[in-house]
Amino acid sequence: MVFYVKQGVMPESRHTYEDRNKLRREELFGEESFDGPYSLLYHIHEPTRVKKFISKEIQKETLDDSPYSHRHLKTSDIPRNGTIIDGKVTILMNDRIKVQILKPEKNTMDFYRNGIYDMLLFVHNGKGKLISVLGDIEFGPRDYIYIPKGLTFRIECSKESYFLIFQSKDDITLPRRYLNLYGQIKEGSPYYTRNIRVPILQKPKDETGNYQVFVELDNNMVIEERDYNPLDVEGWDGYLYPYAINTDIMAPIVGKIHMPPPVHETFSSRSMMVGTFLPRKFDFNSKSIPISYYHNNIDVDEFLFYSSGNFMSRKGIEPGSVTLHVRGIIHGPQPGAVENAIGKEGTDEVAVMIETYDHLFLTKKGKEIEDPDYSKSWFQ
Template sequence: MKNWIRLPNSEGNCIPAKDGSSGQKLYQREVGRSGFRGPSAQIYHRHPPAGWVTFEGPLRPRAFTLGKLSAGPACPLQARRVLFNDEMELRYWKTETKMHALARNADGDMLLFVHEGEGALFCDYGHLPFRDGDYILLPRGTSWRIEPHGTCEFMMIEATGDAFGLPDPNTVPGGVSVDPMRFTLPQIDDAFRAQQDDAFWEIHIKRRGAISTLTYPYNPLDAAGWEGDLCVVKLNWRDLAQRSASGQNVPPAAHCTFVAKSLSVSTFVPKVGEGKSGMLRVPFYHSNEDVDEFVFYHRGEFFSRGEIKAGMATFHPSGFPHGPHPCSYQEKMIEVPIETEEVAVMIDSMSFLNVDETIPAGAEWKAYVKTWEKAEETL
């Protein structure tokens, strides 16, 4: 852990007031290092930090509707790539077809997030049913396939050359980490044994981005048993959601769920209102100077994001302030229910991320960068 230079201090007027009660509107922006796990500062501006008039260049914020991407291919390791760098890949895969070959990623651990659908996953360790909202962690080198029950959509996150683990509670706000007892493991059950046969089966192996194929005269998912402390595991966002009770602190809106060397995966879960009023506070602008931020919106109405709907994703590179859209500050939006139903997956990458520019133009919301332009007149 870096020995940051920390000099706690306060200067000038540090009371944000959006209703003009202090005689001057101030807009709060948090500047943070190391994914806000390092030192941070709250700066109070006279004008909205995201109230730009124009935005030019490759740093611009991006938004995508991943559900518009075409279905397929048959091999999930070749699914549509969305973001990438030397230490991670993010792909999006839509399928309604039973896999007739196995997949094995030799480039790193694979984390699947099930956005839509349900079905069964078969792997070296057995049979694992899945549903929407599940994370499925596939350790590097695991052979697997799925049998969807209808159309399924998956977000696939690869920790290239690395492995996913759990966050250190000492680095998580509130010291809350994932309880390993909440994970579900595959089982060698009747369904797993029933899929074993003596037909020819292929394993498609991805290594350094290239696919190699092994062919067997039988199904390689033929385990009779296993033991040890390495396994495929499953966790649903519903297992992270918490409810407040009288006398308890409000649970966090975002749980850091999985970490690798240069990235973290967090889950935004339904959040109760804050304070005695039970109202949800509009989040402030922020500048996260050490990470690129990608958010996939899984379900619900997104309080701070206006026209962003479930199935969409936003990408905010580090280097510019961003935050709630102006509509979040309108009176009708402040009177929100005491509990939200927002569920999202956030990826913070310490290494610069690249957008795969082969994404079809119809899947990107080109005007997203303009959604903050009238910030000052709206707030």
């Protein structure tokens, strides 16, 4: 839930009508049954009108069985493939979360709906448009795009587009500590309400034809064959919708000495915390060591996606690199990094972090792009 949005035409009161001869078809689109955030959508056609359902089994992600260790994955080695529907490559996962890379090789006119997971996309490269029943959102490099589970949409994007995707069975929200009692984003947070870009509702498409909606349900894809365009919404209001926010306008929090990763939190769910490391001034104590501690992640696994800039605590890192530092095994700056950090006044890095409360497992697809020597990089 972010803030209330109202677009298009609708009755004065919910679940009422204005003209019996021209009824709008009211859909309640919500999470957590009837207890979570929701929006009301007003369709021209009945949203239940489906000619045919086709069920296809999705190939299940298989886990790698190599030993438990820190890892470096080179996602730039993943080839282009498919679309948002079938091109997502899962590299890490657990029972609540999937971490994926998408490098689509084409656009599609077919629609997609994730029936199980909230989705959070980070645009590493490229630009385009999210086209949904609630409206359009244009996006570009370093945008986050939040897509709630159950939303019908498609994506048009440029040929160089490259996305990091988190899928979460638990709702992805703004961190509660950033919100006041009234739901406003508080002063001192890294972004503000006006930085959030909501979908812009387009003129409804009252069109007939052959349309497909691919609904992903864990290991099955259900294809809805429809005889009308799903983009037939005349109006909607509520608190559940996709939105985008660009990291360039965020204000990273800095301090006199090293600030811990939670101060860079951007989103949260019950199963993970999402943080963003951004260009910023370093610590202003004259004798500060502006680099992370050596540390164990006793209760979390730590994932980092390196998007751009100089990552001075890591050697061998490139744009598109992923590191996974697992709980219980110490890690931190590599040899020489602490000495090199002293006296540095800032960083130009852009990196996305998640900390997961359950262990993240490497998939066989992830194993294919692993740097096998990374776990030895602290011993020189």
